[in-house]
Amino acid sequence: MKTSRYLTISSALVLLVASLSMNTWATEAGYGAQNNVSTHNHFALAEQYENLAKEMQAKATEQMEILEHKPRSSFFGKNGQHIKSHIAYKISTFEQAAQDNLEKAAYHKAVAAAQTSPELTDRPAEINKQLNKAKYKANQHSGL
Template identity: 35%
Template sequence: MKTKIFFTSLVILIFLASIAPVSAESLNTADPEVKTIAPPDHNKLAEYYENEAKEMNLKGEEQKKLLKEYEIHSYYYGREGQDFQAHHEALLNKYEKAAERNSEMAAAHRKMSKTVR
């Protein structure tokens, strides 16, 4: 029993000793690499957000098609149809808000890229 406790405590101590230097190094802010962070490229960020907005718009269009299908053939779905409709309406709302937010972020980064120059 004493040998199990000894080896368990030894393993725990080795583990703690291996973690300690890593955490001490990560807190070192005097590292010159940390100070040389490049400024963000606002044009690339704007393009990224524009692409995300387009993707969210495409997903929203897909949800609209599914909702239209439900309206036309609601009798296919039975009782679960209302859950289907509520689910896809919620997704449509989520995708529309995400597209709007991504468009706002793209516009903000376009504006920042003009002021940086």
């Protein structure tokens, strides 16, 4: 009884120590990679956010078409009003997500342009002002 308990506790401690050292190493590697964000990554992120915005807008228009082609709530069955209000909520959610993604894309485009443009690097105060404005708008809409 004592031997099995001792082996269980010691093996758990060994695994715990091994995982802690791995997490520390992974965090340091991730920190270095996180600080090394290049201009290329910002352009890629901007494209990704634009594509997400297009997808959200397509979903919103699809839901609008569903709502327009079924003008009466009787087409939706017994809970027609509830379903119509749910579809309207989904439309507004998709439109808000599209707007947020477009703002994030604009922010990443501004960052990438600031990193590549030599004339902008001479004026860091203006760059910081533009970036802070973009961050403020992005944070305002994301609820931070």
